[in-house]
Amino acid sequence: MENNYVSHLSVDNVIFGYHGKEIRVLLLRLRNNTHWMLPGGFIKNTESILDAAKRVAQERTGLTNLYLEQFKSYGNKNRTKDSNFIPLDNNPLQFDNNTSLRINESYFASISFYTLTEFSKVEISKGEFDAEAKWFSLEEIPTLLFDHNQILKDALVALRLHVNHFPIGKQLLEEKFTIPEIQALYETILGKTLDRRNFSKKIINSGILNKLDEIKKIGAHRSPNLYNFNEEKYLEALKNGLILFV
Amino acid sequence: MENNYVSHLSVDNVIFGYHGKEIRVLLLRLRNNTHWMLPGGFIKNTESILDAAKRVAQERTGLTNLYLEQFKSYGNKNRTKDSNFIPLDNNPLQFDNNTSLRINESYFASISFYTLTEFSKVEISKGEFDAEAKWFSLEEIPTLLFDHNQILKDALVALRLHVNHFPIGKQLLEEKFTIPEIQALYETILGKTLDRRNFSKKIINSGILNKLDEIKKIGAHRSPNLYNFNEEKYLEALKNGLILFV
DNA sequence: CAAATAGTGTCTTTTAGACATTATTAA
């Protein structure tokens, strides 16, 4: 065993955050660097790829309990060569004593994951070697290091494809939520508006919601009814698929 | 550069073959081994992952021009430990002079691809270290080495998901084909029968076919009309998706 | 009562799905 990490291999996480009617992406800026990047890291040779992705998310962003979904791997000779990348003197990517600045290895493959979380409810905490961690809206994504812009683009496609096939919301909405709230979630992710009446019909007919005997006070407006997810139906839809919007 | 191949990393190809009304998978048996495996190999540190997958397919099966689709990566400490695997004395997986029996490395990640081809029209030729290369029907898949049964299972799910979203046939049918032929293709891949009349309507309404002024002689039966793909519409459907069957 | 938002029903169009008869070919 040469060291504790698997060489030539990393995981990168595209962490999408949802709140209000906005979707954002969590990016990091390494110390001394002007350019931003996806939170990524190496794989220990004792853990699975998925475990590595979870650990890396935790170490670099503080986020836990993410439902990471693998979508693609990237690899070619020069993908981690980038003149904008400024390595730190003291090996910023050194995660243990046996590991040197791995990113200078001649070949680097990244196994990439995406996830979707509620960004106002989670507290991000930058990792040891990061100068900054920040949520960016999709419109303000800067030029990222390496091929991370491409990875992010592919992740968004994968996310939207996923939403067309499976229910979402459990990790994104409050325990109890209103129909307008879950509609806003779908609209935000899909990037388009949906008819209120038709949305209602569909989501209610799908059976994944329980109508509660409660309303939510929203100020000087009619109070909307509260719903929660029908656990059983929701899990079933996760397994077998649920097509709400084509 | 330590050697010509990227350590800890391999590609595995799930090569589905279609012919008649059957779908098969191309498996290899390494010399001295009783168990079968997916055709896989290592990545040169000068090539992209996709290029590696193509080259590996060519070297180990003789197949070229495959449209390989990446679907998942697999990695954890013990995935290439398998008591059924019998390494050859003379390093069967040694692809060049600088590479040793890489599969004994402590950690191995596989980036997996699937493809679909016409198995009666392609000639397979086993690689240097393989005792046998053979098409297996899905019902007769034996216990494979490592986690290859799982990879194969996931590949089939990915393939069927793909077929639900995009047109297929260009690499699988003759240049000119009949409606019953393309229907058999869809039925085989989806693993279910489809109503002839409804299939006709859908595929023709989709616009991806050109009706030719020719028929195909099929013996003592009514001769079916021939069609080919409308290049433009087919490409557009590849880009934007085409949902024929949910 | 004004302003904001929630809730809901109907109509039309489109799509999906079930289903049976006629046409062609060659032995």
Add this chain to the structure above:
DNA sequence: TTAATAATGTCTAAAAGACACTATTTG
């Protein structure tokens, strides 16, 4: 003429999509 296969149209049910009015809340 028979056996095999191709081609095709109609009806019904379900789903998608467009669309507008009423209800509630608080200032």
